[in-house]
Amino acid sequence: MDHFEYRDGMMHVEQVPMAEIAAAVGTPVYVYSTATLVRHVTVFREALGALTDPLIAFAVKANPNAAVLATLAKLGLGADVVSGGELLRALAAGIPADRVVFSGVGKTEAEMRLALERDIFQFNLESEPEAEMLNAVAVAMGKVARVAYRINPDVDAGTHAKISTGKSENKFGIPYDRALSAYDRAAQLPGLDVRGVAVHIGSQLTDLAPLEAAFVKMGRLIEALGDQGHAIRTADLGGGLGVPYDPALPVPPSPAAYGEMVTRVTRGWNVRLMFEPGRVIVGNAGALLSRVIRVKQGATQPFVIVDAAMNDLLRPSLYDAWHDIRAVKPNGKSTTANVVGPVCESGDTFATDRAMDHVKADDLVAFMTAGAYGATMANTYNSRALTPEVLVSGSQWAIVRPRPPIEALIEGDIIPDWVR
Ligand SMILES: *Cc1c(COP(=O)(O)O)cnc(C)c1O
Numbered sequence: 001m002d003h004f005e006y007r008d009g010m011m012h013v014e015q016v017p018m019a020e021i022a023a024a025v026g027t028p029v030y031v032y033s034t035a036t037l038v039r040h041v042t043v044f045r046e047a048l049g050a051l052t053d054p055l056i057a058f059a060v061k062a063n064p065n066a067a068v069l070a071t072l073a074k075l076g077l078g079a080d081v082v083s084g085g086e087l088l089r090a091l092a093a094g095i096p097a098d099r100v101v102f103s104g105v106g107k108t109e110a111e112m113r114l115a116l117e118r119d120i121f122q123f124n125l126e127s128e129p130e131a132e133m134l135n136a137v138a139v140a141m142g143k144v145a146r147v148a149y150r151i152n153p154d155v156d157a158g159t160h161a162k163i164s165t166g167k168s169e170n171k172f173g174i175p176y177d178r179a180l181s182a183y184d185r186a187a188q189l190p191g192l193d194v195r196g197v198a199v200h201i202g203s204q205l206t207d208l209a210p211l212e213a214a215f216v217k218m219g220r221l222i223e224a225l226g227d228q229g230h231a232i233r234t235a236d237l238g239g240g241l242g243v244p245y246d247p248a249l250p251v252p253p254s255p256a257a258y259g260e261m262v263t264r265v266t267r268g269w270n271v272r273l274m275f276e277p278g279r280v281i282v283g284n285a286g287a288l289l290s291r292v293i294r295v296k297q298g299a300t301q302p303f304v305i306v307d308a309a310m311n312d313l314l315r316p317s318l319y320d321a322w323h324d325i326r327a328v329k330p331n332g333k334s335t336t337a338n339v340v341g342p343v344c345e346s347g348d349t350f351a352t353d354r355a356m357d358h359v360k361a362d363d364l365v366a367f368m369t370a371g372a373y374g375a376t377m378a379n380t381y382n383s384r385a386l387t388p389e390v391l392v393s394g395s396q397w398a399i400v401r402p403r404p405p406i407e408a409l410i411e412g413d414i415i416p417d418w419v420r
Pocket of ligand 1: 200202240
C-alpha cells in the first residue's frame with residue numbers, strides 16, 4: 001500500500017499534487033511519502049509482534065537519504081550498513097550505534113576501526129580471513145568485536161541472478177559445511193566475541209519457501225554450534241522480502257505471512273532475532289517523477305522519450321526491472337509504447353511494448369515503486385546532474401537533496417597545469 005493516489009484527475013502524494021513538486025523542483029525528481037514509510041515500518045514490526053525484542057536494521061543501501069534515515073530512526077529502526085560511508089550516514093541521521101550491523105564481503109581495516117570506535121552492535125563476517133583481520137584490528141585497539149558469521153546456505157532464492165546472494169557460487173558468506181570449523185577458529189581469537197549467525201539469500205523474493213529453507217538450515221546450525229560449545233545469542237535473518245512492481249503479477253508474500261513463518265521456524269532458537277529489510281520498507285514509498293520530452297514514431301511503436309534516464313533509475317537497465325509508469329494527469333486514453341531516456345545507450349530503456357496511459361510532450365509521468373535502489377544508484381553518466389529528492393509529509397514537502405548545478409560537475413574535475 002502507498003500514498004500516491006489520484007484526486008481530481010491528478011496524482012497526489014499524500015496531500016501534495018505531483019505537478020506542484022515538478023513545477024517547483026523540476027524533473028526528474030524522486031518523491032518520497034512519509035506516511036508510506038511509517039506504514040511499512042508499522043506493518044513490518046507488527047508482523048514480528050510475536051517475537052521478543054527483534055532488532056530491525058534497515059538496509060541503508062536501499063535508500064540512504066538522510067531525511068529518510070532520520071524518519072526511520074525516529075520510528076526506532078536500526079541500520080544494516082555495508083561501508084564506512086553508510087555507517088557515518090546512519091549515525092548522522094540519528095540511528096544509535098547499538099542498532100547498527102555491518103555487513104559486506106570487503107570491509108577494510110579502516111572501516112573496521114571506525115565501526116569499533118563507534119561501538120556498533122555487530123559485525124557480520126563473510127570469510128575467515130576477514131575474521132582474522134577484525135581480530136587484529138580489535139586487539140590493537142584494546143577492544144572486542146561482537147560478531148556473527150554470514151552463512152551461505154546454498155539455496156536458490158528464485159530471484160534475478162544479479163540480486164541472488166545465497167547460492168554457493170555467490171561471493172557472500174561462508175559455506176554451510178565450513179561453518180563449524182570457522183566458528184571454532186574464531187572463538188579462539190581474543191578480539192572477537194562470537195555470538196551470532198546471519199543469512200541473507202537475496203532481494204525481491206516473491207516466495208517464502210527459499211527463505212524458510214535457509215532459516216531451517218540456520219536453526220540446525222545454531223543447534224550444532226551449541227553442541228560444540230558456542231553460545232549463539234543472535235540470529236540475523238537478513239532482508240529480501242519482495243514488493244509488488246507489476247500489478248499484473250501475483251502479490252509477493254505479505255510481511256504478516258513472513259512474520260508468521262519466521263515465528264514458526266525460529267521457535268525454540270533462544271536467540272535475539274535480527275532483520276535487515278530494505279526494499280519492503282522504502283520501495284513503494286517513492287516514485288520518480290519525470291516529464292515527457294517528446295514522442296518519436298519508431299518502426300513499430302512510438303518511443304516516449306522522458307527526461308529521466310538510466311543514470312537516474314538504473315534498475316530496468318541493470319536488472320531488467322519492471323516499474324509501473326503512469327501519467328500524473330491521465331487523459332483517459334491508453335497506448336502501447338516504448339519508454340526511453342535521453343542517454344546514448346540502447347540499455348536506457350524503461351519499458352518496451354508497454355500498455356500505458358497515453359502521454360504527449362510536456363506531460364508528467366511517474367515511475368512507481370522507485371523508493372528502493374533508485375536515487376541511491378543514481379549517477380552523472382552523460383554529464384547529467386544527480387537526481388534531486390523530495391520528502392512529503394501530509395500537506396508539507398521539502399527538498400531533501402537538491403539538484404546540484406551542472407557547473408559543480410564540471411568544476412569537480414581538475415586540469416593539471418601540464419595539460420593546459
Ligand atoms: C541488500 C541487503 C539487504 C536488504 O535487502 P532487501 O531486499 O532490500 O530487503 C539486507 N541484508 C544484506 C546483507 C544486504 O546486502
